[in-house]
Amino acid sequence: MKSTFNINNLVRQNIKNITPYSSARDEYKDISTDQMIFLDANENPFENGVNRYPDPQQISVKKNISKCKNIDEKNILLGNGSDEVLDLIFRAFCEPKEDNVITLPPTYGMYSVLANINNIENRKILLDEEFQPKIEKILSAIDTHTKILFLCSPNNPTGNCFSEDKVIKLLKKFNGLVVIDEAYIDFSEQEGWLKKIKKFPNLIITQTLSKAYGLAGIRLGVCYASKEIIKILNNIKPPYNVNELTQQKAVERLHNYEDVRNEISQLISERKRLKYELECCVSYIEKVYPSEGNFLLIKVDDANKRYNQLLEYGVVVRNRSTQPLCKNCLRISVGILEENLKLIRALKAIQ
Numbered sequence: 410m411k412s413t414f415n416i417n418n419l420v421r422q423n424i425k426n427i428t429p430y431s432s433a434r435d436e437y438k439d440i441s442t443d444q445m446i447f448l449d450a451n452e453n454p455f456e457n458g459v460n461r462y463p464d465p466q467q468i469s470v471k472k473n474i475s476k477c478k479n480i481d482e483k484n485i486l487l488g489n490g491s492d493e494v495l496d497l498i499f500r501a502f503c504e505p506k507e508d509n510v511i512t513l514p515p516t517y518g519m520y521s522v523l524a525n526i527n528n529i530e531n532r533k534i535l536l537d538e539e540f541q542p543k544i545e546k547i548l549s550a551i552d553t554h555t556k557i558l559f560l561c562s563p564n565n566p567t568g569n570c571f572s573e574d575k576v577i578k579l580l581k582k583f584n585g586l587v588v589i590d591e592a593y594i595d596f597s598e599q600e601g602w603l604k605k606i607k608k609f610p611n612l613i614i615t616q617t618l619s620k621a622y623g624l625a626g627i628r629l630g631v632c633y634a635s636k637e638i639i640k641i642l643n644n645i646k647p648p649y650n651v652n653e654l655t656q657q658k659a660v661e662r663l664h665n666y667e668d669v670r671n672e673i674s675q676l677i678s679e680r681k682r683l684k685y686e687l688e689c690c691v692s693y694i695e696k697v698y699p700s701e702g703n704f705l706l707i708k709v710d711d712a713n714k715r716y717n718q719l720l721e722y723g724v725v726v727r728n729r730s731t732q733p734l735c736k737n738c739l740r741i742s743v744g745i746l747e748e749n750l751k752l753i754r755a756l757k758a759i760q
Contacts, residue, residue: 414584419502432465432648463653473663483636491617491630497642499527502556510557515732520559540567557586563593566729566740568700570599580609588613593702595621627655680743691756704742712737722755
């Protein structure tokens with residue numbers, strides 16, 4: 410890592426000077442609450458399970474994630490979905506109308522949306538034909554106002570992981586923040602980047618409980634980074650950004666991690682079987698791309714036509730034809746066995 414990297418050089422000046430909001434629940438931490446009555450937060454005192462504000466630091470959830478992922482709790486930030494985590498990163502480090510970020514299409518669309526919301530220039534560098542980063546083009550696009558590089562690996566919608574050598578080269582040569590979005594890492598045979606946080610202080614990793622953990626409905630995103638970066642993001646996050654019901658459901662699911670592992674195993678098995686069926690049995694499918702996610706990207710003869718035909722058979726997929734390098738491509742989530750069988754029957758039936 411270049412010795413010139415310094416997180417304080419990246420933080421917006423107003424964020425450096427901010428006084429974090431101190432919630433009622435922050436002010437009595439480390440004190441036993443067993444026999445206490447709570448008259449500090451103007452809550453409704455009639456007990457119904459959710460009449461009190463949630464833990465603003467989500468300590469119980471972080472402890473469980475720490476155990477599952479083998480990472481210190483102080484390296485974890487939780488958000489209302491990974492979208493909030495990404496937005497916090499923009500707001501902490503990117504000065505509106507001045508700074509820029511780099512994204513690598515085709516990729517997750519929220520990076521561009523959040524750049525627009527925060528009035529930040531988004532410099533788009535297309536992936537190569539193998540859906541890998543073009544290192545030299547990325548490095549040549551960087552200037553003194555480039556704060557963040559977003560890498561989605563496994564990538565959405567292409568499904569592939571980025572080359573470790575390429576990512577390390579970017580981490581070493583870029584003095585800004587490298588955000589690796591690992592929403593689909595649990596479905597990959599590749600090792601994620603969590604173990605490398607201590608080695609690369611400019612590395613931020615985002616994950617989610619929406620995919621492998623089956624908790625899309627509770628909206629819980631996870632950020633892993635150095636303690637210095639986590640502290641900055643904690644200073645600007647809303648005080649009660651993760652609600653009580655979300656925290657309870659997350660802890661319950663994390664306690665049943667073996668169930669999660671079993672579901673992941675089934676989905677990986679179904680992904681392999683589905684890929685085989687698509688390649689062998691449907692003539693108008695021109696290519697099924699390799700995938701490390703819980704989905705497959707397929708190239709067909711006419712994506713608009715096939716998308717609409719599948720709708721008529723009661724099957725909804727995602728048409729990705731408008732994305733760069735994805736002409737006539739459909740993205741198909743891996744379902745349970747019965748859903749995948751219905752998909753195959755529909756694909757075989759349409760002409």
